[in-house]
Amino acid sequence: MTDTAVATPRRRNVLTSRIKGLARRSPTAAVGFAIVGLFALGGIFAPLITPYDPVHSFPREILVDPGSTFWFGTDGNGMDIFSRVIFGARYAFAIAVPAVLLSLVIGVPLGLWVGYVGGALDEVTMRVLDALRVFPSIILALAVVAAAGPSVLNVVLVIGVLDSPIFARVVRAEVLALRSSTMVEAAKAAGNPTWRIVMVHLLPNAIQGAMAQSAVRAAWAIRISAALAFLGVGIQVPTPEWGVMIRQGAEFMVTGQWWVALFPGVALMILMLGLNMLGDGMQDLLNPRRRG
Amino acid sequence: MTLLAIDNLETDFVSRTLDDEIRVAHALNKVSFEVNRGEIVGLVGETGAGKSLTAQSVLGLLRAPARVVGGEAVFDGRDLLTLPPAEMNELRGYEIGLVVQNPRTSLDPLCRIGDQLVRMQRAHRPVNGRVARKKAVDMLAAVGIPEPERRMRAWPHELSGGMAQRVLMAMALINEPRLLIADEPTTGLDVTVQAAILDLLRQIVLERSMGALIITHDLGVVAHYCERVAVMFAGSIVEEGTVDAVFETPSHPYTRALLSATPERLKLGSGRQLGGPPPDLYNLPIGCHYRDRCERVRDICTTPPPATDLGEGHRVQCHFAKDLEGQPL
Amino acid sequence: MKIRRFLTRRLTFIIPLLVGIVFFTFMLVRLGGQDPVEMLAGPTATQGQIDRIEQELGLDQPLLTQFGIYLMNVAQGDLGKSWISTRPVLDDILARLPVTLELLFLGIGLGALVGIPAGMRGAAHPNGWFDQIARAISLLGFSIPTYWLGLVLLFVFFYLLGWAPPGIGRISMMVIPPPTVTGSYLVDSIIAGDWEATRSALGHLVLPVVSIAIISAAPIIKQTRAIAVEIYSGDAVRYAKACGLPDRQVRKIVMRNATVPILTFVGTEITGLVGTASLIEFVFAWGGLGQYGLNAIVNGDFAAVQGYVLALALFSVVVFLVVDLLVVLLEPRNVDAT
Numbered sequence: 001m002t003d004t005a006v007a008t009p010r011r012r013n014v015l016t017s018r019i020k021g022l023a024r025r026s027p028t029a030a031v032g033f034a035i036v037g038l039f040a041l042g043g044i045f046a047p048l049i050t051p052y053d054p055v056h057s058f059p060r061e062i063l064v065d066p067g068s069t070f071w072f073g074t075d076g077n078g079m080d081i082f083s084r085v086i087f088g089a090r091y092a093f094a095i096a097v098p099a100v101l102l103s104l105v106i107g108v109p110l111g112l113w114v115g116y117v118g119g120a121l122d123e124v125t126m127r128v129l130d131a132l133r134v135f136p137s138i139i140l141a142l143a144v145v146a147a148a149g150p151s152v153l154n155v156v157l158v159i160g161v162l163d164s165p166i167f168a169r170v171v172r173a174e175v176l177a178l179r180s181s182t183m184v185e186a187a188k189a190a191g192n193p194t195w196r197i198v199m200v201h202l203l204p205n206a207i208q209g210a211m212a213q214s215a216v217r218a219a220w221a222i223r224i225s226a227a228l229a230f231l232g233v234g235i236q237v238p239t240p241e242w243g244v245m246i247r248q249g250a251e252f253m254v255t256g257q258w259w260v261a262l263f264p265g266v267a268l269m270i271l272m273l274g275l276n277m278l279g280d281g282m283q284d285l286l287n288p289r290r291r292g
Numbered sequence: 293m294t295l296l297a298i299d300n301l302e303t304d305f306v307s308r309t310l311d312d313e314i315r316v317a318h319a320l321n322k323v324s325f326e327v328n329r330g331e332i333v334g335l336v337g338e339t340g341a342g343k344s345l346t347a348q349s350v351l352g353l354l355r356a357p358a359r360v361v362g363g364e365a366v367f368d369g370r371d372l373l374t375l376p377p378a379e380m381n382e383l384r385g386y387e388i389g390l391v392v393q394n395p396r397t398s399l400d401p402l403c404r405i406g407d408q409l410v411r412m413q414r415a416h417r418p419v420n421g422r423v424a425r426k427k428a429v430d431m432l433a434a435v436g437i438p439e440p441e442r443r444m445r446a447w448p449h450e451l452s453g454g455m456a457q458r459v460l461m462a463m464a465l466i467n468e469p470r471l472l473i474a475d476e477p478t479t480g481l482d483v484t485v486q487a488a489i490l491d492l493l494r495q496i497v498l499e500r501s502m503g504a505l506i507i508t509h510d511l512g513v514v515a516h517y518c519e520r521v522a523v524m525f526a527g528s529i530v531e532e533g534t535v536d537a538v539f540e541t542p543s544h545p546y547t548r549a550l551l552s553a554t555p556e557r558l559k560l561g562s563g564r565q566l567g568g569p570p571p572d573l574y575n576l577p578i579g580c581h582y583r584d585r586c587e588r589v590r591d592i593c594t595t596p597p598p599a600t601d602l603g604e605g606h607r608v609q610c611h612f613a614k615d616l617e618g619q620p621l
Numbered sequence: 622m623k624i625r626r627f628l629t630r631r632l633t634f635i636i637p638l639l640v641g642i643v644f645f646t647f648m649l650v651r652l653g654g655q656d657p658v659e660m661l662a663g664p665t666a667t668q669g670q671i672d673r674i675e676q677e678l679g680l681d682q683p684l685l686t687q688f689g690i691y692l693m694n695v696a697q698g699d700l701g702k703s704w705i706s707t708r709p710v711l712d713d714i715l716a717r718l719p720v721t722l723e724l725l726f727l728g729i730g731l732g733a734l735v736g737i738p739a740g741m742r743g744a745a746h747p748n749g750w751f752d753q754i755a756r757a758i759s760l761l762g763f764s765i766p767t768y769w770l771g772l773v774l775l776f777v778f779f780y781l782l783g784w785a786p787p788g789i790g791r792i793s794m795m796v797i798p799p800p801t802v803t804g805s806y807l808v809d810s811i812i813a814g815d816w817e818a819t820r821s822a823l824g825h826l827v828l829p830v831v832s833i834a835i836i837s838a839a840p841i842i843k844q845t846r847a848i849a850v851e852i853y854s855g856d857a858v859r860y861a862k863a864c865g866l867p868d869r870q871v872r873k874i875v876m877r878n879a880t881v882p883i884l885t886f887v888g889t890e891i892t893g894l895v896g897t898a899s900l901i902e903f904v905f906a907w908g909g910l911g912q913y914g915l916n917a918i919v920n921g922d923f924a925a926v927q928g929y930v931l932a933l934a935l936f937s938v939v940v941f942l943v944v945d946l947l948v949v950l951l952e953p954r955n956v957d958a959t
Contacts, residue, residue: 025308028760131638133889134937135930136896139914143926146918147649223766227900230768233919246769250904253776254787262776265769272764280760353863355854385865398860402877402953415866447953463864 022285029281032215035274039267043089050083054240063257073259075248077238081259084240085267091241092271095156095225096218102160103217107167108210112198114168115175115206122172129165137162141224146233155234159221166217167210174206212286215279219272226268242268295471295503296327296350301363301373303342303349303527305573317573319345319358321527321581327471327503332494334514334535335507336550337524340573343507344393346524347473349373351390352380367471386416389464391474391493395456399448405432405459406444412463431462436492454485461489465496472497472504478513490517511550515539520605523547526581527573533606543600543608543617545586552621580611588612627949635938639931643695646930647688695931701924705916710928714910718932719804720791721909725891725898727826728833733887736838740845741876744853755842762839767897771832771904778828785828786821788905793821829905836897840890841883848882849875881948888944892937 023030042049051071058078066073072081114122132140141158148154178184178201187197228234229243230250237244242264249261303320320342327333335343348354350365350372365372368387372380384390392398400408409428413419419427425444432440435458443455451459457477464472474493478486494517497504506518514521514535521538523531523546531544542548577584579594586593592611600613610616666674675681682690694701700710743752771788778785792798792806799810799818807826810818852858852875861871899911906912910932917925 021308021313131641134638134642134892134934134941136893136899136933138893138896139899139918139930139933142915142918143646143649143930146921219764226766227768230766231900231903231915231919243766246766246772250768250772253772254780256780258776258780261769261772265766265773268766268769269761269764272766273760276760276763351863353859381862381865381867383865384863390860390863392856392860392863394856397856400857400861400874400878403874411866411870412864415864415870449954 026281026284028277029285032274032277032279032281035270036215036278039089039271039274040093042086043093046083046086046090050080050086052080052083054083054087055079055238063252063260066259072263073257075245075260076252077248079238079240081245081263084245085242085263087240088242088245088264088267089271091152091235091239092222092226092268095152095159096221096275099156099159099163099221099225100214100218102156103164103167104210104214106161107164108171108203108207110164111168111171111210112175112202112206115172116179116194116198116202118176118179125168126172129168132165138224138227142228142231142233145228150234150236152235155225155228159224163217163220166213170209170213171206174209175202178202178205208286212282213279215275215282217279219275219279222268222272222275293329294326295329295367296505297364297366298326298346298350299324299364299366301346301349301365302361303345303354303358304361305357306359307357315574318576319527319573320349323363323524323527323529325522325529325532327505329470329503330498330501331519332497332504332506332517334518334521335505335524336509336511336514336521338509341524342527343509343524344475345527347390347475347505347507351384351388351473352377382416385412385464385469386467387469388471388473389467389469391457391460391464391472391477393476393479395460396448396451396453399456399459401448403448404444405446405448405451409444409462409466412466416467427466428462431466432459434496435459435462435465436488437462454481454489457481457485457489458492461493461496468500470502472502473507474504475507476509477506478508478510486513493517523550526576528581528609530582530610531606531608533602534604537602537604537606541602541606541618542621543602543606543613544582544610545588545612545616546582548616548621549585580609588616624946624949628946631942631945635942638938639934640692642934643692643927643931644688646927647691649930651684651687691927700928700931703917703922703925703928705920705922705925710924713913713925714928714932716804717908717910717913720907721895721898721902721911723805723807724826724829724833724902724907724909725895727830728898728901729837729887729891729894731830731834732837733841735834736841737845737883739838740842741849741872741879743842744846744849744875745872747850747853752846755846759839759842759846762835762842765836767832767836768900768904770835771829771901774828774832775904786824788828790906790908791822791825792818793825796821825905829901829907832901832904833894833898837890837894841887844886845879845883848879848886852878881951884947884951885944888940891940892933895933895936 046054056079058074058080060078061070061074062078063076064070064074064078066081070080070082072085075081075084110125114125141162144158144162145154148158184197184201187201192200225234226241226243226246229236229241230247232247235241235244237248245264246261246268249257249259249264252258252260301320301323302318305317305319307315307317323342323346325333325335335346337343345354345358348358349360352372352375354360360373363373367383370379372383375383399405403411406425406428409431410419410421410424413424413427429440429444432443437443437455437458443459448456448459461477464474472493477493478489481489490513493504493506496502506513508514518535520533521535522529523538523544525546531538531542531547538547539551542551577594580586580589580597583589583593590611595611597609597611600608600610602608602613602617608617672681691701698711700714702708703710703713706713739751739755739758743749743755746752775785775788779787786793796818798806799813799815802809802812806822807819810816810822857878858871858875861874866874895911898909899915901907902909902911903915910929913925914929914933916922917929
């Protein structure tokens with residue numbers, strides 16, 4: 001066999017083999033990606049998958065056991081839990097995606113700015129962010145949403161703003177490490193303007209660390225928004241949101257109708273698991289030292 | 293008497309690329325040399341040549357992705373490469389002492405010097421606490437640490453680099469090992485401190501008729517303190533022999549380049565720079581690994597060079613060893 | 622002495638921090654959408670009644686004056702009155718604080734007791750079977766919704782198995798609570814020698830404590846592992862192995878060197894776990910500070926909200942201070958430099 005005969009079929013499969021390589025290097029990330037993808041598809045095609053309207057109430061079918069008619073049973077309002085769980089994925093993504101984007105939009109420039117300028121600005125900003133750490137994030141989110149009024153928009157805004165310091169920290173740390181690197185020194189010496197150094201040298205490197213965090217932060221956003229809904233602040237009944245559904249089912253847990261709260265909780269847990277696995281795997285891939 | 297005989301030692305790095313292909317680098321390639329009682333052997337070469345890797349392979353201290361794939365390292369009639377980990381652990385620090393490169397980060401930061409010296413003794417045999425402390429103090433004095441009693445209570449961070457290095461020597465010697473392996477023992481120290489520590493090392497090794505292997509990139513150290521020398525390049529020993537023979541009649545182009553690059557010769561104006569970067573272990577040239585950087589390269593260099601014996605243990609791996617022997621630099 | 626200097630520096634930093642926190646919570650509640658006067662007066666109140674309430678609360682003053690008055694009051698220990706309980710907020714908080722601390726520290730303690738050894742052992746053989754399982758459990762712990770975990774535990778252990786008491790309160794309603802000494806039923810009943818009360822209090826503690834332990838173990842496992850892996854790959858451990866120290870000793874060295882970073886981490890985690898504990902209190906109707914705070918927030922009881930948030934911040938500050946102090950004491954670098 002000649003060399004070209006070996007090389008040609010291999011080249012054709014570069015993409016698949018690279019994906020296979022990534023998956024083998026981090027099976028965690030691969031499984032996480034699959035889970036998140038499955039939930040995303042479920043959310044997008046929810047109307048096609050679900051047998052019933054998620055907010056349609058069957059007045060004669062209240063608290064029906066899981067079975068062939070209602071796969072996950074019905075809740076106290078006679079609504080189909082399976083349909084509601086599937087539709088719940090929409091709310092999870094509808095909150096997590098914009099919230100994380102908002103955090104990125106606030107956090108990344110902030111981290112770049114204070115990291116690059118440094119000095120007193122950096123010191124003061126970091127102290128203020130440190131001071132915010134004395135509050136548990138869930139309590140802070142709860143207080144702000146309660147004050148601002150319950151709506152999906154407010155939940156997204158609050159979570160996005162509260163979580164932006166995480167990205168600011170990651171980016172700042174990255175910038176501090178890069179700022180004194182030979183690469184940046186050389187770019188400065190060559191007379192490049194500041195904006196160019198930031199955009200060309202600092203941003204692409206710094207954003208990598210931030211991106212690796214984003215999956216874990218999405219899990220956090222979903223967790224907080226569901227907790228708010230569970231407490232009755234934020235998204236309200238009868239929206240098919242998982243936290244709301246767990247709230248509706250809480251009282252039935254001690255009377256035996258376990259399905260009302262169980263299924264939305266399982267869905268919530270699996271999606272968060274997928275996001276956490278994806279995030280963990282991405283961090284491992286970016287930083288092999290962590291693998292130990 | 294031979295203390296340690298390394299024979300055809302081979303160590304590989306095995307890793308996987310992003311395209312999921314397995315890559316193997318032959319990091320050590322049929323490394324063979326001996327350390328005898330009462331002599332100091334220098335293992336010399338540039339960064340990445342595999343000097344430390346040789347010591348780690350022999351001592352069973354390799355970490356993934358490196359692993360030994362062949363050869364022997366016989367110490368005291370036992371092959372260290374196949375010894376069960378528990379037995380190897382008993383040998384390390386007891387029969388074979390190791391002095392490492394980074395003394396200040398290597399000592400346990402949360403343990404006083406004296407306690408570490410006692411711990412070292414007790415790890416290998418039961419000793420009465422008072423006896424162990426007495427011995428620790430004596431050992432600190434022996435390696436030239438002033439006020440050893442007081443230093444017993446010092447924390448590692450309180451020591452200067454030179455002091456820390458002396459403490460490491462005390463650690464390595466306290467169990468009276470037969471073999472001492474010193475991996476870049478004086479890197480990063482002042483020249484005067486360097487000399488003092490190496491003088492001390494040589495004195496102790498000869499006094500106790502131990503054997504020692506000094507790993508260094510400094511030819512001056514080899515010339516002053518060693519009986520024999522092995523020159524490493526890209527995982528292979530390219531030249532080996534007595535210090536006199538190798539320094540007087542260097543017969544491998546790499547050794548010759550090294551010798552002509554030492555600062556003294558550069559000062560004299562007859563030196564040449566070492567050409568080129570260290571070779572990529574994953575893509576070594578076929579045949580002689582040095583051929584990409586060699587000024588005498590010929591067609592024949594694509595075949596593996598034979599080991600040429602120039603007599604009295606002076607061995608060279610080069611097609612032109614005989615031609616180069618005795619030629620001026 | 623270094624420790625005293627450290628303390629004074631820390632304490633001088635805390636005062637402006639607290640003022641900032643008070644201002645923050647003050648503004649948060651004032652600028653919110655809920656009008657406290659309306660809530661207090663009720664829908665049938667006349668304009669005269671509303672004006673009187675506004676005057677009583679000082680709400681007719683400019684915002685900055687209001688803040689000044691509030692700050693003065695806080696400095697004197699007057700946090701205002703809760704509209705729900707109609708008692709001074711400070712009294713409410715002090716009465717409920719030990720109840721929450723008991724739950725919180727037992728939960729985190731249990732979580733650390735399991736999480737730290739698990740993380741250490743995983744790091745000793747990275748990617749070995751134990752490590753894989755520990756990491757999987759940790760990932761799962763990161764992903765379980767706190768309150769849902771409490772509900773599932775209640776369903777299994779109360780409804781199905783009947784082993785646990787119903788999730789209402791801290792002691793059986795059939796048992797007379799012990800006289801208050803510390804505020805923790807468990808400790809107080811032991812002090813009183815009332816074994817029936819002790820058993821009941823302990824039984825009521827199990828599920829909420831286990832819930833918090835599971836949630837808190839996840840980050841502890843992950844971080845302990847990361848810290849220990851770093852130490853294992855460091856020069857000190859490499860050298861210890863080169864010295865032929867037995868594995869047991871090497872593990873001890875790793876443990877000692879991991880203590881300070883782990884302690885620091887757990888200290889920073891406690892703040893976040895206060896939120897977790899509040900949700901657990903909510904599910905188990907625990908009646909501690911967490912539940913009080915959640916109720917206050919949900920119902921717009923703003924004096925109580927301010928007091929509660931201030932108490933949380935103060936608690937975090939104290940925890941950070943204690944952790945920092947311990948770190949200073951544990952580091953030989955600091956102890957000897959006197």
